[in-house]
Structure formats: structure tokens, C-alpha cells
Amino acid sequence: MTDGLFVELSVGCRSHCPVADASAGIDGGIDDVSQAVVEGARLDEYRVPRGTTEAAGTPVFETSEAVVYRTSRPCGTGCPCELIEAEGCPTASVGAADGRLVVSFYAPDRETVRRVVESLRETFDVELRRLVTSGGRTSRDDTTVVDRGRLTGRQREVVETAHRLGYFDYPRRATAEAVAAALDVSPSAFAETLRAAERALLDELFPARRAGRERSEVSVR
Incomplete structure (x- = not known):
């Protein structure tokens, strides 16, 4: 029996998730x-500081703070959580920041991760x-070495800058506009550019998927 994988995704789903939508106007996120x-x-139930004006839903409990x-x-x-659960994956935590779940x-x-993401x-x-x-x-058999050489110089610069500014932190410390x-x-x-870099890194994690896509591209040619 294997330990499985722990996965964290950021999903832009304001039109499908009222909590994600509300988080766009709440400092520090939800x-x-x-x-x-x-x-x-x-x-969905979530807590926000007293006086928050962008909260969505109905207030059900209140304290002095x-x-x-x-x-x-x-x-x-x-909604994203339903789609994740449909693949048999139990959620560990849910939050929202900057309009993203x-x-x-x-x-x-x-x-399974690939199916969820797709x-x-x-x-x-x-x-x-x-x-x-x-x-x-971890063991020698389940360790994946990610080749950073698959990224272009510009892609590495974008990923490193985003990481340095806290774009990948939760709650996010920098918006896409700030990194740009x-x-x-x-x-x-x-x-x-970030999406292209992400795809290159995912190809390293899912080599079978990459090989299948490359074969498809060759057949099209």
C-alpha cells in the first residue's frame, strides 16, 4: 500500500464558487x-473579520471579532470541489484568496491527479x-527529478520572480498584476508564460502523458 500524494491547486472559479468570488475583496483571503x-x-461556512463588507452568504454566527x-x-x-471528489479524492483543506479557490x-x-487537473x-x-x-x-523508486532545463530562461525568470514575491504562497502575498x-x-x-512553464514541469511529473501527446503531434504532421 502506498502513501499516495498530497496535492494543492489554485483554481480560478469565481463564477462557480461564491467563497472564491468573495475572497477577491477580502484582505488576506479566506x-x-x-x-x-x-x-x-x-x-460552505467560513469566518471573516467583523466589519467585512465583501462576504457572501448568510451570517450564522458572530463574535466581537x-x-x-x-x-x-x-x-x-x-464546482471544483465536486469535480475533485468525483475522482475519489478527499479534500484536506479549502480556502480562497484573490478570487481563487x-x-x-x-x-x-x-x-488520478492528471485526471483531476484535466x-x-x-x-x-x-x-x-x-x-x-x-x-x-520517499524512496529511490518514487522520487521524481524535475529537469529545470525544460524551462526556457524567460520561464525560469517568471517562476522564480513569482515565487520570490509570494505568488504561490497561501494566502497569496502578491497578485498576478504585481508579479507582471x-x-x-x-x-x-x-x-x-507561467502556464507554459507549468506544463513543462507537469510533463516531467507525468512522462507517459508527455509521450502520448508527442506521438499524437507526430501523427498529425
Whole structure:
């Protein structure tokens, strides 16, 4: 029996997730979202500082410092957490920052991670932020060496700058606009280069997938 993988994704899903949408206007984002399914509805509860004006949902509990809000929506609407759960992956934590959902979950193997990411990318913008062996033990057989040479110089610069500024932190310490400004490029150019770098690194993690795509490209030619 293997330990499986611990995965953390950042998902741009404001139109499908009221918590992600609300986080765009909340400094520091939203931590520790509690989820449940009751009578065919998905319930999310989260806490924000008292006086927050961008919160979504209905206030259900209040203290002198914070207010707990609850959102409700029907099951089957295709939210990211549903899609992850549909692959049999239990979530470990859910939060949101800058209009993006940050969800971590456990997966039995890399093929399952690939299916989850591809399923989400049919609808959402997805960033893979962490992928580690969940049991904390590694061996020669399950260690993957990522070849940074697969990245262009520009891609390495973008990834390193984003990392240095805290773009991959949770809560995120720098927005895409801030990283783009530091690189002196447009936010869309930053996003495009980051996506290309991410794909190159994922190819290292999923070599079978890369080989299959390369064979398809050859057949098309």
C-alpha cells in the first residue's frame, strides 16, 4: 500500500464558487472553509473579520471579532470541489484568496491527479501549487527529478520572480498584476508564460502523458 500524494491547486472559479468570488475583496483571503452536503445542497461556512463588507452568504454566527457566513448552492453545479471528489479524492483543506479557490486533497497516484487537473481545466484556470508524497517518506523508486532545463530562461525568470514575491504562497502575498509589473510585462503575458512553464514541469511529473501527446503531434504532421 502506498502513501499516495498530497496535492494543492489554485483554481480560478469565481463564477462557480461564491467563497472564491468573495475572497477577491477580502484582505488576506479566506482560511479554513468548512464544507458539508445537506439535502442535495452544498454548504460552505467560513469566518471573516467583523466589519467585512465583501462576504457572501448568510451570517450564522458572530463574535466581537469575527462573523461566520454560510453559502448554499445545489449539488451538481460543477464546482471544483465536486469535480475533485468525483475522482475519489478527499479534500484536506479549502480556502480562497484573490478570487481563487485554494484546495488541497489526497490522491492515490499521479494518473488520478492528471485526471483531476484535466477535468478542472475544461472549465477553470488551474495552477498546480504542490505535489508531494503524503506519507512524508520517499524512496529511490518514487522520487521524481524535475529537469529545470525544460524551462526556457524567460520561464525560469517568471517562476522564480513569482515565487520570490509570494505568488504561490497561501494566502497569496502578491497578485498576478504585481508579479507582471515586477517583470515589466502585461498580466496576460505573465499568465501565458507561467502556464507554459507549468506544463513543462507537469510533463516531467507525468512522462507517459508527455509521450502520448508527442506521438499524437507526430501523427498529425
